[in-house]
Amino acid sequence: MGVIKDHPEFALFISLALGYLVGKIRVGPLTLGGICGTLIVSLLIGAWTKASVSGDVKTVFFALFIFALGYMAGPQFFANLNRKSLRFFALCAIEVVCVLAIAIGLAKAFDLDVGTASGILAGAATESAVVGTATEAIGKLDGLTPDQITQYQGHVATAYTVCYLFGLVTIVLYTSQIMPRLLRTDLREASRELWERMRGGSGTLEHDERPALPGLVGRTYLVTAGDGRTVGDLEQAMGGRVTVEQIKRGSKVLTPSPELELTLSDLVLIVGRRANVIDAGREVGVETPGVPGLDSPLATTQVAVTDKAAEGKDIDQLQLDHPEFIKGGVYVTEVLRGDQVMPANGDTVVHRGDVLTLTGARSGLGKLTDKLGAVVKNDATDFIYLGLGIAVGSLIGQIVVKFGDVPMSLGTGGGCLISGLLFGWFRSRKQTFGAFPPQAATTIKDMGLAVFIACTGLVSGPQAGPLLKEYGALLPFAGIAMVLIPATISLIVGRKLMKIETPLLLGAIAGQQCSTPAITAITQTAQSSVPMLGYTITYALSNFLLPLTGPVLVGILGA
Structure with a gap:
């Protein structure tokens, strides 16, 4: 125990390793995931050893996480701010209003402290980022002693852990199993029919798959029917959708030009889309196997x-x-x-x-x-752009606006989220600067959140026991209620008023909750990726809106 307490880096990384191991444990269709597993393990280690990590470490890694989150969501977030996506925005608004109203109501009814109420909101909404924005906002409240701040921040983590468990199970079962039955819909069949009605769609491939029939091909033909035609005439006849790349006449390889005439027994390499190349072949002659020396690298x-x-x-x-x-x-x-x-x-x-x-x-x-x-330049991270973005986010987070007697501040988390959205969107407009490769962004996002959660759990461990004794029965109830109420309202509004197709609606409800396990269960039930089309829109919007509910709730209750 002394080794863990005296070496916070050991406590931090052992929490990550064991937490992600716990997160892989599967119970039926459910897994906790690495973040929830890390929080559980770090709470236990913190309660057992009283180990802690500097608060600056937590702040830095949370800034990295929230900026990367905004950066990745920015292009899609702004692309969805249009009239067509307004109906999905309404579902996110329902989520935000409901969880805030329920959290405030529970706080007033049961005399909850600001930390417990914030943890309930974060856990029931299954949005880990709220833990960070709420914890940071609590640290800036006036009139609290350092001990009170530490205690309330610990309550955020504990309440989040319990509510997250019940909220996760509820949203997964409700969206993938119960909602299709309530709507009397065969989700698999509905997804198939909707997919067939959509134009321009194509099946998606897994990361290790490649199309068996690639779109762009090169094929060689022996000239028979095309004897006497010029290269330009052939390409023009095909509407410019194919090109003659090389011609082999006897032992010589000729460079094609529009005026060059094809002669009997020439070997011609034609490149283009598969269907067009096949059509062009009928104009030229018989297809032949690949000919040595007749190739054109693309x-x-x-x-x-x-x-x-x-x-x-x-x-x-x-x-x-x-x-x-x-x-x-x-x-x-x-x-x-x-x-x-x-x-x-x-x-x-x-x-x-x-x-x-x-x-x-x-x-x-x-x-x-x-x-x-x-x-596109996306081969290495542009640390100038990355550093500037986080610095701008930190400055935005320092702005304090008062609504009456209630001081509101986004904090570093909210500020970096906004700057991440803006910097990610700006990068997408002209991708010659600000490179942040997707794999690098994903790694920083996941690592930032995992380290932040581990730090929070280690510090909050000592406060976990007393809070669970006091509110042990309330937390599961709150976690379930804060999922069922907004999801049910969204189901009614989306189906009856907005007439959203069932597969898209269920995906959108999972997205408004920012629940990856829920959309995974829905797509498995549907045996289709169609629900993802609704999920991506609300997920991008809620990823921006839900983290901002932390400072709002803390500001209201703290006043």
């Missing part, structure tokens, strides 16, 4: 669209506006919007900020890149 690059003229145009129109596509044999093989992979069909509409994957000859790529936007 380069691939990602380009962020910044050209204003490209906004709102589909890929077919974009190719017509830029003859370099046809002349250079360049093709759009993928469209990335935020973290969503869009199909690269001819009717896929392109927006500024989208990332196009272009494949073709290197010379053609260079010309198009300059016209459409800029090459």
